Amino acid sequence: MESPIVMSLIGPDRPGLVELIASTVKAAGGNWLESRMCNLGGQFAGILRVSPSEGRREELLAAVASLQDKGISLVVKDAEEDSDGGCHEVATIEIVGHDRPGIVSQISNAFAQRSVNVEELNTECRSAPMSGEALFEARARVCIPSDCDVSDLRSDLELIAADLMVDVSFESD
Missing domain, CATH: 3.30.70.260 (ACT domain)
Known part of the structure; x- marks a missing residue:
C-alpha cells in the first residue's frame, strides 16, 4: 500500500x-x-x-x-504516521465572548507555554442575539502532554478569560 x-x-x-x-x-x-x-x-x-x-x-x-x-x-x-505526539490527555476548550483582537493569540500562547498541542480549532464571529454586537466563539481540541499540570493550565485559561472578559470552558474527553 x-x-x-x-x-x-x-x-x-x-x-x-x-x-x-x-x-x-x-x-x-x-x-x-x-x-x-x-x-x-x-x-x-x-x-x-x-x-x-x-x-x-x-x-x-x-x-x-x-x-x-x-x-x-x-x-x-x-502524510506522516499518526502519533499521539506525547499526548497524555485530550480536552475540549470552548471560548465565548464579545469579539476583540487578541483572543486567539492569548489562548494559543497559554497552550504553547505548556506545550499543549492544538489538534483542531474552529472559530466564528456572529451577531449576539439581543445586542447584535460581534460575538466570538471558539472550540479547540487540544492534546495535553504528561508533563503539563492540567490544573495550572485551567488556571491560566481562567486568568485569560477574566482579562479578556470571555467565558472559557474546559472539558476532558
Whole structure:
C-alpha cells in the first residue's frame, strides 16, 4: 500500500468544486480518507488525506496538481504516521465572548507555554442575539502532554478569560 498524501487547497467557492476534487482523486486511483473543508469569505478551503492505489502515486500527484489549472491553489505533502505526539490527555476548550483582537493569540500562547498541542480549532464571529454586537466563539481540541499540570493550565485559561472578559470552558474527553 502506498503511503497517503495530505493536500491543502483553496479556491473561489462555486458549486461542484468538491465533486471536481473528488472525481480527480478517484480517476487517478486515489482513495479519499478524511477531510475538513469549508467556505470562508467566499473562498473554499480544505485539507484532505488521500491514499494512492498501488503503483499510481505519481499519477495521483499529477492529477491533483492539474487542479491548479482550474483556479485551485494546492500544497501537497507526504502524510506522516499518526502519533499521539506525547499526548497524555485530550480536552475540549470552548471560548465565548464579545469579539476583540487578541483572543486567539492569548489562548494559543497559554497552550504553547505548556506545550499543549492544538489538534483542531474552529472559530466564528456572529451577531449576539439581543445586542447584535460581534460575538466570538471558539472550540479547540487540544492534546495535553504528561508533563503539563492540567490544573495550572485551567488556571491560566481562567486568568485569560477574566482579562479578556470571555467565558472559557474546559472539558476532558
